[in-house]
Amino acid sequence: MIYYPNGKGRQKHFHSGKPLKQRPTVAEFQRFFSNIDDKSCPGCWLWTGLKDKKGYGVFCFRRRNMGAHRFSKQAFDGPFKLGHQANHVAKSKGGCENRACVHPDHLEPLTFKKHLKETAKQTKAKKKKIMDDIPF
């Protein structure tokens, strides 16, 4: 969680909130791309800019900080419906589940409820994999 110097605490629009209204400009896309590392992990766009404590990228768009993943998905694939959040697609469905990744193909818009369910599913699968990988 990031605390902002303006004293307002956590910004509302980080994971949810209003959809993107305007299409980003070329300069804004360039600024976005300057924060991406597309070489370390093939297929992924890893955020190299500011991150929050949980590892999500932070992108300042039109004077408001928002999740870089949330910005990315909407900038490339169009604005979310109200109440939708950007979920990192499960590995089993071709995603990467990497919070630092902002590749639009590795993100899907989900309602808050479905997002919670999906996250729980992914966590369960991760735990199972860890257990399966223990060699004894």
Ligand SMILES: [Zn+2]
């Ligand atoms: Zn990815």
